[in-house]
Amino acid sequence: MKPEFISSDELVAFSSKQKMYNLLLEQLEKDFNYSGVDLKIRRNCSPIKLVEVLQNEIRKLILADFTGYLNLLYRIDVSEIDIKKTDGSNIDVLSQQVCFLILKREWQKVWIRSRTVN
Numbered sequence: 001m002k003p004e005f006i007s008s009d010e011l012v013a014f015s016s017k018q019k020m021y022n023l024l025l026e027q028l029e030k031d032f033n034y035s036g037v038d039l040k041i042r043r044n045c046s047p048i049k050l051v052e053v054l055q056n057e058i059r060k061l062i063l064a065d066f067t068g069y070l071n072l073l074y075r076i077d078v079s080e081i082d083i084k085k086t087d088g089s090n091i092d093v094l095s096q097q098v099c100f101l102i103l104k105r106e107w108q109k110v111w112i113r114s115r116t117v118n
Contacts, residue, residue, distance in 0.1 A: 005100075005104065008051045008055075008099050008103050009048065009051055013047050016047055022043060023110045024103075024107060028102075028103075031072075032072065034075055037057065037068060056095075059091055059095040062094065062098075076102055076105050076106060078098075082101050
């Protein structure tokens with residue numbers, strides 16, 4: 001059964017415990033790069049640092065390249081319904097919430113793929 005998460009930190013910590021953190025990093029890097037966002041994540045990047053890097057990248061996209069931001073959400077396949085539920089009144093809160101939505105969707109891809117291979 002796929003667990004439900006309440007935060008980005010909890011999700012990346014769980015992926016690390018499940019020995020699938022590197023798969024999550026690869027999926028993130030692939031989808032960001034396919035959408036035209038050059039995201040380089042070190043393989044030894046801690047889960048806490050990963051969340052920080054993603055939130056910063058999302059914040060930059062929202063402020064400087066909104067079309068790129070929308071393209072990223074489309075590429076990753078983040079639910080439009082979930083995006084509409086985010087708090088757009090504060091850029092820091094918004095970037096945290098969107099980061100979590102991105103991580104949940106990317107984790108879902110990794111988790112499903114790992115279950116179909118085994």
